[in-house]
Amino acid sequence: MAGRSLNRAQLIGNVGKDPELRKTPQGNSVCTLRVATTEFYRGRNGERKEITDWHSVVLWDRLAEIAVQKIRKSDRIYVEGKLRTRSFEKDGVTKFVTEIIAQNIIILSRKQPRTESSGDSSSDDTFNINYPSDYNPSATS
Amino acid sequence: MAFSMNKVIIIGNLGADPEFRTSPQGVNICRFRVATTERYRDRNGNWQDDTEWHNVVVFGPAAETASRMLKKGSKVCIEGRNKTRQYEKNGETHYITEVIARSIVYLDSRGERSTSDVSSSFSDFTDTTSYYLSDVQDIEPTANSSLDTDSLEEDDLPF
Numbered sequence: 100m101a102g103r104s105l106n107r108a109q110l111i112g113n114v115g116k117d118p119e120l121r122k123t124p125q126g127n128s129v130c131t132l133r134v135a136t137t138e139f140y141r142g143r144n145g146e147r148k149e150i151t152d153w154h155s156v157v158l159w160d161r162l163a164e165i166a167v168q169k170i171r172k173s174d175r176i177y178v179e180g181k182l183r184t185r186s187f188e189k190d191g192v193t194k195f196v197t198e199i200i201a202q203n204i205i206i207l208s209r210k211q212p213r214t215e216s217s218g219d220s221s222s223d224d225t226f227n228i229n230y231p232s233d234y235n236p237s238a239t240s
Numbered sequence: 241m242a243f244s245m246n247k248v249i250i251i252g253n254l255g256a257d258p259e260f261r262t263s264p265q266g267v268n269i270c271r272f273r274v275a276t277t278e279r280y281r282d283r284n285g286n287w288q289d290d291t292e293w294h295n296v297v298v299f300g301p302a303a304e305t306a307s308r309m310l311k312k313g314s315k316v317c318i319e320g321r322n323k324t325r326q327y328e329k330n331g332e333t334h335y336i337t338e339v340i341a342r343s344i345v346y347l348d349s350r351g352e353r354s355t356s357d358v359s360s361s362f363s364d365f366t367d368t369t370s371y372y373l374s375d376v377q378d379i380e381p382t383a384n385s386s387l388d389t390d391s392l393e394e395d396d397l398p399f
Contacts (some may be wrong), residue, residue, distance in 0.1 A: 104252045106276040106292055108322060111245035136246040138321075152246055152323055181278075182248065182322070183292055184337070197324070197337030 106181040108199045110154055111207065112136040114174045118158075120167040130163040131198070132156040132170065134178060155198040156180065162201060173210035179203040246321045248339050250294050251347070252276040254314045260307035270303035272296055272310060274318065295338040296320070302344065309346045317345040 115133035123129060137151045156178050158166050170176065180201040186193050258272035278290045296318050298306045310316060320341040326333055 104276040104278070105250055105317075106252075106278065106294075107249045109245060109247045110322075111243065113244075136244040138244065138246065152321070154246075154322060154324070177245075181292070182250075182294060182337075182339075192332075194334075196335070197322075199322075 108178075108180055108182050110134055110136055110156070110178045110199070111175070112154070112178075114170055114172055114176060115153070116172050118163075118167045118170055120163060128160050128163040130158050130167055132158065132166070132176075132178075132201075134176065154178075155196065156201050157183075157198045158201045158204070162204065166204065169206060170204075171210070175207040175209075177203075177205040177207055247319070248322045249317070249319050250274055250276055250296075250339065251317045252294070252315070254310055254312055254316065255293065257312050258307045258310050260303065267299055268301065268303035270298040270306040272306075274316060294318075295336065296341055297338050298341045298344065302341070306341075306344060315347040317347055319343045 112134040115135055118130045118132050120128055120130050132155075134154045134156050135151050136154065137149055139147060139149045142148050178199060178201050180199045180203070182197060183200050184195055184197045186195050188194070252274040255273045255275055258270050260268070260270050262268055274294045274296055276292050276294065278292075279287055280290060282288050318339055318341050320339045320343075322337065323340050324335055324337045326335050328334070
């Protein structure tokens with residue numbers, strides 16, 4: 100039995116580069132955001148240290164299409180989703196990669212104001228998209 | 241510098257008994273894999289199970305507790321941070337993503353449920369951080385760790 104389980108990841112961090120929209124052979128939109136989180140802590144001698152972690156966040160379908168219009172490098176965003184590990188072949192070797200499949204994104208602040216070129220009249224920087232509960236991105240990949 | 245957040249919460253079952261070892265620096269390390277299963281309906285309306293495997297790492301005194309409390313099949317709740325590190329294998333650079341536990345709840349212990357707070361095992365939380373930050377880089381992947389992850393270059397993606 101599947102039982103009760105939970106697979107939840109939440110990030111607040113900065114986007115490393117402009118997102119690019121791609122299409123799967125089946126026609127699904129997808130884009131990957133690289134997001135950096137930085138944590139600060141005190142070393143054993145009281146010195147201030149920081150550690151930066153990079154995360155791969157995958158957005159599907161409508162979320163991807165909106166993200167490429169609204170998100171730019173250095174924007175600060177909140178991401179909520181689930182962890183997923185998948186495999187792919189490279190030079191005959193099976194490789195694995197762990198990503199966060201985004202289910203909800205909020206733009207918290209923008210590095211620089213930009214002129215609206217997408218034709219979207221909305222001035223709201225925040226957008227939330229929740230996939231329907233029966234939607235499963237892995238079913239389309 | 242503004243704040244940021246790196247938080248993972250998983251509830252699931254262990255796929256195998258945990259591994260316990262002590263690093264060359266004397267820090268205890270407990271590793272195990274946790275499966276989470278999500279159920280959804282496919283396009284034909286049939287129920288499908290989607291199982292994910294997560295690599296969990298516990299450092300410090302909490303590692304001892306985890307290795308004592310957990311075994312294959314145990315249900316557990318892990319809260320921690322998502323961390324990708326790299327290592328060399330056969331001359332190639334590989335990447336692996338792990339959940340570094342901050343707190344653990346043992347969900348199927350008989351009687352009262354017990355909690356193990358990783359940070360409270362130390363004099364303060366920052367010490368915990370310096371422990372796992374310094375050690376994560378040093379640990380070789382275990383033999384049964386199949387999650388050799390590659391650098392996520394855009395060109396590598398199969399779509």
